[in-house]
Amino acid sequence: MGASLRALRALVLLAGFYLLGVFLLAALGGIDYAVVTTLHGPIVAKLLLASVVLTVPIVRGMFMLRTPKGEPPAGVTVGEAQEPELWAAVRDVAQQVGTRAPDEIVLIDEVNAAVAEDAKLLGLRPGTRRLYLGLPLMTGLDEMQLRAVLAHEMGHYANFDTRLTPLIARGRAQLIRTIGYFHERADKKVAKERAKQERKDEKRIAKGKKAKGVDTAGEGAMYRAMAKVYIAYGNFYMRATRSTSRRQELAADLASVRVAGRDSAASALRELNALDSAHDFYMSSYATLGVGAGLLPRPGEVFGGLRRLLDARSADLDELRRELSTEPTSPYDSHPALAERVARIEALPDDGRAGQAARPALELLADAGASLAALEQVVLTPEALALKRVDWEDLVHESMTAYVGQGAEDIRETFAAEGAGPGLGAVLDAFDADPAVRWRIADRFPKSEEAQAATGRTAREFGRPVVRRALNQLVSVELTARGAARWQLSWSDSASLRYPADGFEDRLRQALDAAVADAPDTEPLRKLVLAP
Amino acid sequence: MIGLYILGAVLLFGAFKFLRGVYYIRKAKALEAEIGTLNTGTEAVKAERKAEKAAAVVALGFVAEADLDTENPAPVPPERTAVLDAVRSGDWEAGAAYVEAAGKNWQERMERVRPLAEAAAEDDAWLLAWRAARPSDPTAALVDADTAIMVAWNVRGSQSGSRTTQEQFRLFRELLVKAQEVAHEAQRLADPADPTPYIVEQPIGQGLGYSHERYRELWAQVVGRDPKVLWSHISGLQYWCRKWRGSHELALGFARESAAAGAPGDLLSLLPLIAYFEQETDEDDLAAETFFKEPEIVAAVDAALLDLAAAGDDHPGTARLRHMLAYLLFWQDRDEQAVEQFRHIDGYIGCVPWSYAGSPKSRYLYARDWAVGVSTPGL
Numbered sequence: 001m002g003a004s005l006r007a008l009r010a011l012v013l014l015a016g017f018y019l020l021g022v023f024l025l026a027a028l029g030g031i032d033y034a035v036v037t038t039l040h041g042p043i044v045a046k047l048l049l050a051s052v053v054l055t056v057p058i059v060r061g062m063f064m065l066r067t068p069k070g071e072p073p074a075g076v077t078v079g080e081a082q083e084p085e086l087w088a089a090v091r092d093v094a095q096q097v098g099t100r101a102p103d104e105i106v107l108i109d110e111v112n113a114a115v116a117e118d119a120k121l122l123g124l125r126p127g128t129r130r131l132y133l134g135l136p137l138m139t140g141l142d143e144m145q146l147r148a149v150l151a152h153e154m155g156h157y158a159n160f161d162t163r164l165t166p167l168i169a170r171g172r173a174q175l176i177r178t179i180g181y182f183h184e185r186a187d188k189k190v191a192k193e194r195a196k197q198e199r200k201d202e203k204r205i206a207k208g209k210k211a212k213g214v215d216t217a218g219e220g221a222m223y224r225a226m227a228k229v230y231i232a233y234g235n236f237y238m239r240a241t242r243s244t245s246r247r248q249e250l251a252a253d254l255a256s257v258r259v260a261g262r263d264s265a266a267s268a269l270r271e272l273n274a275l276d277s278a279h280d281f282y283m284s285s286y287a288t289l290g291v292g293a294g295l296l297p298r299p300g301e302v303f304g305g306l307r308r309l310l311d312a313r314s315a316d317l318d319e320l321r322r323e324l325s326t327e328p329t330s331p332y333d334s335h336p337a338l339a340e341r342v343a344r345i346e347a348l349p350d351d352g353r354a355g356q357a358a359r360p361a362l363e364l365l366a367d368a369g370a371s372l373a374a375l376e377q378v379v380l381t382p383e384a385l386a387l388k389r390v391d392w393e394d395l396v397h398e399s400m401t402a403y404v405g406q407g408a409e410d411i412r413e414t415f416a417a418e419g420a421g422p423g424l425g426a427v428l429d430a431f432d433a434d435p436a437v438r439w440r441i442a443d444r445f446p447k448s449e450e451a452q453a454a455t456g457r458t459a460r461e462f463g464r465p466v467v468r469r470a471l472n473q474l475v476s477v478e479l480t481a482r483g484a485a486r487w488q489l490s491w492s493d494s495a496s497l498r499y500p501a502d503g504f505e506d507r508l509r510q511a512l513d514a515a516v517a518d519a520p521d522t523e524p525l526r527k528l529v530l531a532p
Numbered sequence: 533m534i535g536l537y538i539l540g541a542v543l544l545f546g547a548f549k550f551l552r553g554v555y556y557i558r559k560a561k562a563l564e565a566e567i568g569t570l571n572t573g574t575e576a577v578k579a580e581r582k583a584e585k586a587a588a589v590v591a592l593g594f595v596a597e598a599d600l601d602t603e604n605p606a607p608v609p610p611e612r613t614a615v616l617d618a619v620r621s622g623d624w625e626a627g628a629a630y631v632e633a634a635g636k637n638w639q640e641r642m643e644r645v646r647p648l649a650e651a652a653a654e655d656d657a658w659l660l661a662w663r664a665a666r667p668s669d670p671t672a673a674l675v676d677a678d679t680a681i682m683v684a685w686n687v688r689g690s691q692s693g694s695r696t697t698q699e700q701f702r703l704f705r706e707l708l709v710k711a712q713e714v715a716h717e718a719q720r721l722a723d724p725a726d727p728t729p730y731i732v733e734q735p736i737g738q739g740l741g742y743s744h745e746r747y748r749e750l751w752a753q754v755v756g757r758d759p760k761v762l763w764s765h766i767s768g769l770q771y772w773c774r775k776w777r778g779s780h781e782l783a784l785g786f787a788r789e790s791a792a793a794g795a796p797g798d799l800l801s802l803l804p805l806i807a808y809f810e811q812e813t814d815e816d817d818l819a820a821e822t823f824f825k826e827p828e829i830v831a832a833v834d835a836a837l838l839d840l841a842a843a844g845d846d847h848p849g850t851a852r853l854r855h856m857l858a859y860l861l862f863w864q865d866r867d868e869q870a871v872e873q874f875r876h877i878d879g880y881i882g883c884v885p886w887s888y889a890g891s892p893k894s895r896y897l898y899a900r901d902w903a904v905g906v907s908t909p910g911l
Binding site for chain 2: 030031034448450454462518
């Protein structure tokens with residue numbers, strides 16, 4: 001199907017959406033006419049009102065003509081003079097794929113590469129073409145894999161796919177939004193009715209009667225019915241466009257195989273799967289670990305630290321590289337499931353390019369460290385940029401100390417409520433004076449159902465680990481405050497407390513056991529932690 | 533204009549369909565309500581008949597449902613009640629004397645340790661005092677170990693694995709490891725001829741999942757000291773059951789060995805009965821009314837009856853055997869023989885086979901009232 005034919009079909013399908021709205025409005029008008037001419041009394045007003053209410057989402061769906069323009073991702077625009085090697089690689093790929101090279105390259109902070117074009121006249125005339133290239137993506141790929149990804153993205157342009165995309169996207173967005181309106185309104189109505197019935201039930205219970213229970217099955221049915229009409233059209237629309245979209249995706253994959261070789265193309269897709277989760281995990285557990293304590297890693301490391309994580313956890317990531325999702329990411333996503341794409345690529349005949357040497361993609365940049373640092377300036381909020389910058393080791397130690405200290409505050413309060421504390425020494429004194437205080441403290445912590453139901457010695461056994469855990473946290477705070485223990489960064493595991501000497505951990509475990517034993521002995525813990 | 537009329541007609545037709553639907557739904561609801569009333573009526577009649585029969589059985593001298601004791605397998609000796617009251621008020625020496633009075637009757641020693649351990653699982657102040665006052669008392673260590681096991685099982689609860697939380701599993705294990713330490717301590721302190729500190733380790737091995745090899749070593753320690761303690765055989769059979777670490781075959785093999793090792797009067801013929809019962813409980817597709825009539829089970833029951841006759845009523849395990857016999861005789865349609873056992877055990881049903889049922893009372897009354905009804909003319 002040629003480009004213009006596809007454009008025509010997109011136009012027809014979009015027109016169908018408006019036609020559907022017009023038809024539904026006409027139907028409602030017809031009902032109103034019939035009502036006015038045949039019925040009398042207050043029922044007429046009621047029915048008219050109902051039909052007017054139903055027209056609102058239809059009209060809104062029809063006149064929301066503009067597709068919401070997503071903010072372009074924030075990033076650093078780099079010119080050819082700054083990054084000659086990157087530009088050369090991009091031009092090379094564009095030339096091999098057979099499309100125009102982008103006019104701008106913007107480095108962003110996502111595990112993603114995308115080409116966007118401000119196409120004019122419904123996408124029939126070309127506009128400024130931009131390549132958005134994620135530094136985290138480059139961090140995880142080698143040069144050939146990056147070329148594979150770029151070739152896929154530019155492959156869409158070679159097939160004239162994207163010029164029409166605005167049109168298809170508009171029709172799709174319009175449908176989804178209109179269905180959303182109906183559902184939203186139906187849900188609101190159900191919620192309202194539910195609240196009403198619950199209030200009624202409360203009143204009945206207050207009067208000593210049995211609650212009727214809440215039944216909202218029939219509520220919002222009209223809205224749902226209208227949404228169904230649109231969903232039906234939506235399914236038709238998706239079916240009509242999906243096969244083309246899928247073909248386009250697979251064609252773009254073939255482009256990336258041509259440019260980068262079969263194995264690089266397949267491994268790039270596998271890498272993307274692993275990289276996505278690794279990046280999310282890195283951002284939440286490492287890069288922003290210190291934010292609550294007012295700390296950020298050194299400039300360039302906020303995004304640059306990902307490399308260390310990828311190196312340290314490569315065995316864990318291998319699993320993500322192997323296990324690919326067989327589900328499409330969403331029912332409205334045009335990409336076939338990742339597993340299917342990779343399988344198709346790997347089924348291609350060997351092109352003799354397996355095992356080609358490639359340098360890390362970041363080496364295409366003139367100075368990767370400087371680019372990573374520059375990106376921080378654009379992407380991070382002023383508040384984040386104002387945070388203190390420290391080395392990774394200090395970041396982990398200081399922020400963990402701060403968080404564990406904050407958690408210990410609650411524990412201290414709980415202990416103090418039973419007269420134990422505030423210092424660790426005073427807590428242990430209280431244990432010695434009245435061993436039963438420990439079980440009263442345990443009672444103040446949240447409990448599982450089973451622990452709540454337990455009595456006698458069984459209840460004590462549920463409480464013992466609770467007290468032990470809390471005591472351990474107080475000990476950790478005490479040891480870090482004394483400089484005797486330090487939180488240790490690990491790129492392959494979670495942060496852990498490193499104790500002053502070998503065998504200390506074992507002795508600490510025994511000392512904690514002794515402090516929460518039926519006949520408490522606090523001496524070992526005092527000697528271990530409190531002795532000067 | 534014509535278009536609008538057509539549209540109106542279509543809508544009217546829709547409204548008609550809708551109203552018709554509403555009418556049918558209303559009608560169906562009314563019918564359902566009627567069925568409900570009829571069902572309640574039938575159930576009421578059935579319940580009335582059942583109540584009449586139950587009343588007739590009670591009139592023959594059997595215990596009424598409300599008075600059944602689901603905690604104990606037999607009446608609690610007054611001495612035991614007094615000792616439990618004494619320890620609860622802090623007099624641990626009464627408990628110590630009570631257990632020691634069992635002497636070298638190891639079965640009786642375990643029968644006395646268990647109620648004390650159950651009391652200590654609730655409140656163990658007296659046990660801690662006992663342990664503190666006599667740190668090298670093997671009896672105190674034995675009670676302590678059994679208490680730790682009771683507590684571990686309390687923590688785990690009796691739900692299946694999927695309905696037991698991670699917290700419960702973790703604590704269960706930790707507590708059993710501690711119980712194991714105490715049991716080993718009791719083994720060091722006890723008279724070398726005393727098997728009870730090893731018997732107390734049996735449920736620990738079961739909970740911690742000892743390998744077959746390790747469990748056999750433990751078993752050798754027990755039977756090397758006394759091969760005929762009924763308690764240890766019952767406990768061992770649990771380990772070899774499929775639900776723990778064995779299989780139907782291993783369990784039955786173990787039970788047959790036990791039975792063969794006992795002389796008439798040792799009551800070890802109870803073990804095959806338990807093995808068959810465990811198998812029937814575990815297998816959903818075994819029907820009690822056919823399975824329990826298999827010739828080998830009938831023979832096992834006959835052997836147990838002879839064993840029971842030889843034991844007289846002195847053996848502390850008699851009640852447990854009578855309970856199992858009553859249940860199996862009932863399923864074998866030997867109702868008169870079943871009633872004879874029911875007369876002995878009636879009133880106290882705190883043991884297998886009844887305790888495995890969701891409602892022990894229902895299982896017991898169903899079997900008893902049936903057997904009594906069949907063997908009493910005119911009922």
